[in-house]
Amino acid sequence: MEKIGKAAQAYREIERMIVLGHLAPGSLASESLLMERTGLGRTPVREALQQLARNRMVEIHPNKGLLIPPTSVEAELRMLELRRVLEALAVRLACHRAGEEVRAGMAAMVDQLTKETFTLEAYAETVKRTHELIVTGSGNDYLADSIAPLHGLSRRFWFTHVVDQQGEINTGSALHIRILRAILDRDSDAAETASLALNDYLVEFSHATLRSAVHDR
Template sequence: MSDVSTPATPPRSLAERAYDEIRRMIIRLELAPGDVVSETELGAALDMSRTPIREALQRLARDHFVTVIPRRGMFVSAIDVEELSMLYETRAILEPYTARLAARRGTADDWAEMAEVLDETSVPGRQPVELIELDRRCHEIIWRAAGNRFLTSTLDALYAQSDRLWHMYLADVADMREAVDEHASIHDAFERGDADLVAQLVEEHVISFDTQVRAAVASRLDAPLAQQG
């Protein structure tokens, strides 16, 4: 357990708020792959000046959510199916390692907060999109408990790409209840302080998501209409 107090989270800048909002729009497919990205339109939608919007888009370009094509403009990046393996093999390495750190450094308050999030998943009528948001909150608690901002930054970007894939391929068909149940087992292992089991369960959780996405992508690509395109 860590006895180091966690500093208060500083207020987010306009550029950070713009980044979060635009990334959310991309993840939720409000801005779909290939869409033109307009600083003017985003500024109007978010009620912000061009400066924070431009800073946010520069960061989104570094994180591969938007692509700048010289003399043509900026576009929402496509997701290259061939890069799926790199995305998930990276998460499958970093997420278990981060979970091990969290098992050593996390506090009872962290796991109580995770239990509260899991309780929210049992509310009747929860929609899949709500469940994946709760899944993300569980991951964020683990990242925070690990106490490594570099890992948190990297995993946040990787999870966002996974979230985007879920909205593209699984939102209408995936059973998020299974993922929630996996988090319940992970939470129990954290409470017992079993770092080895935590790492194993987190790795299996990431691999399970990868398997679902791969199956959905393969099904989409093998569909008759896709073959005719």
């Protein structure tokens, strides 16, 4: 099992709570609450919150606590513009640079995505791991640092607004499988095309969320 420091563990746990809505958009939290929920001390939780604030997952208000920002279709679409470019680069690099250990992880992920029926929470972890494999395979730490916050924000928006859970999971799984298979084939053109198809899906998901909000008014 991967060994990570306590601050990184706190980051993962708190980000997971935000992505899955256990800390709801627009709600306030406190360091003490997060220490209790993560089982970790004040220092790693505080370090994690500083990083989460830099990644726009929380807002730190010294006199009020920690605000979990509301999601926004407009912000999501702007974020996807950047993710589109960075992810296309990541998959192209992974086609050429991914080593055998990463490629074995990708092959196992394809098998899992093909055969497994996911709960929403399990799918969240699977998507996160899929993108980590791709970024690791790209062999570029600067790219990893740039794209990881975008993936977190994108997952948060999707899980906040998903309605047809199984239908969307099936669609997302198929799109991620296409990307992974293209990388395993070392076909950089196919990998980029599959990456752009995933981005197109997320853009349409965002527009559908906006249409639904307008309809419900």
